[in-house]
Amino acid sequence: QSVLTQPPSASGTPGQRVTISCSGGSSNIGTNSVYWYQQLPGTAPKLLIYRNNQRPSGVPDRFSGSKSGTSASLAISGLRSEDEADYYCAAWDDSLSAWVFGGGTKLTVL
Amino acid sequence: EVQLLESGGGWVQPGGSLRLSCAASGFIFNSYAMSWVRQAPGKGLEWVSAISGITGSTYYADSVKGRFTISRDNSKNTLYLQMNSLRAEDTAEYYCAKGDSYSSSSGSFDYWGQGTLVTVSS
Numbered sequence: 001q002s003v004l005t006q007p008p009s010a011s012g013t014p015g016q017r018v019t020i021s022c023s024g025g026s027s028n029i030g031t032n033s034v035y036w037y038q039q040l041p042g043t044a045p046k047l048l049i050y051r052n053n054q055r056p057s058g059v060p061d062r063f064s065g066s067k068s069g070t071s072a073s074l075a076i077s078g079l080r081s082e083d084e085a086d087y088y089c090a091a092w093d094d095s096l097s098a099w100v101f102g103g104g105t106k107l108t109v110l
Numbered sequence: 111e112v113q114l115l116e117s118g119g120g121w122v123q124p125g126g127s128l129r130l131s132c133a134a135s136g137f138i139f140n141s142y143a144m145s146w147v148r149q150a151p152g153k154g155l156e157w158v159s160a161i162s163g164i165t166g167s168t169y170y171a172d173s174v175k176g177r178f179t180i181s182r183d184n185s186k187n188t189l190y191l192q193m194n195s196l197r198a199e200d201t202a203e204y205y206c207a208k209g210d211s212y213s214s215s216s217g218s219f220d221y222w223g224q225g226t227l228v229t230v231s232s
Binding site for chain 2: 002032035037039045046047086097098099101104
């Protein structure tokens, strides 16, 4: 059971907008920044969003992040087939003194 | 260009030990926190351990505390994970990840290695 809760799956058709939620608590998301990672099939994870809503260089602006209270969301607009991947949220947990990840959301592009 | 190259994975019997290494290049190694993150087959990501840049402070997931030891050799730009008393549930791909600051408790994992597979089985 992950400390951060994500839906196990999400789907959309090309061009659609999809959102993936990440729910935590006061000791993690409520206090610290949220990070999002994308893992394409058979590859290592890649940083997608840092500090709640910042995109590293090279990440398309179709990807956006937000945070409110103890929850965060990743939005992907203009969905493309190459966005099919697993997405993970993460945050530092002050109570555990540990990084915690969500269980991951498998995004399918129909 | 930042590069992280893990090595040392393999098959080991339950109760055995293994040491993973992560050779880093392309950045000032001693200035950045480093972490190990693992992924069991078909499962999600699990943070294992982190070591800060500069201070060398260490942090561990409860699941490995007392069995695993993270360390770094800044003269060799290399990160290590000594894994003792290995269990079947430690079977996973182990990734080395670079922090984006000296602190282990903040910032992103901005670069990842390709991983090394550890299999614990009799």
